[in-house]
Amino acid sequence: MIAETVCSAVAAAGLGIAAVTAYRKRFLAAARIAAYSLVPLGLVMTGIVEWVADTAFSPVAWAGFGVLGGAxxxxxxxxxxxxxxxxxxxxxxxxxxxxxxxxxEPSASAPSLGAGSRQGARPQTASGSRADTGAGDDFSDIEAILKKHGI
Structure with a gap:
């Protein structure tokens, strides 16, 4: 009974605010406020508010929520x-x-190596021997780009 009265009062107040907003020539906002204020009235008229109020104060309903939570x-x-x-x-x-x-396959989990990283394609050092596989090999392409731009 109290929940229905509160919802009806909220709807009436919302419609009053919507009327004042429409008087100020803000019709879109007034329509939105009216829509929001009619929701509690619709819930009262459909009986959902009474059902929620009965459920909120029912120990059996709370026990049911507990069983659902446990599940x-x-x-x-x-x-x-x-x-x-x-x-x-x-x-x-x-x-x-x-x-x-x-x-x-054992090779299926091996990382895919690009053409520049294969053993046969390693860059040669100034002495003509192959470069070691180390940190310098990782940055050789970056060094080449920097040299190309004169940096």
Whole structure:
């Protein structure tokens, strides 16, 4: 009863504010305020406010929310444990069987090397020997760009 009265008062006040806003020639804002103020009135007329008020003060409804929360917690916990273990039992069995069969080639996990990084394509130093694979080899292309621009 009190919730319905409060919602009706909020709707009346909102419509009053919308009327003042429309009087100030701000019709778009007035229409938006009127729309927002009619929502509580519509909720009262459909009976949703009474249902929410009855639910809010019902111990059985709160117990139901508790049961739903417990079910959600169990679901989330089992999903987290499943991910931590690496999937379901069947998925783990399939992964182990694939690992035993050698489903992945050893070279498949090796990083892809560009044409400039292969052993045969290493730049030569001033003495004519191949450059060592070190930090200098990583920056050789950057050095070439800088030299090209005179830096």
């Amino acid at each position: 959600w917690a169990l679901f989330a916990t089992t999903r987290a444990l499943e991910r931590r273990r690496g999937g379901t039992r069947e998925e783990r069995k399939a992964a182990r069987a694939a690992a035993r069969r050698g489903a992945v």
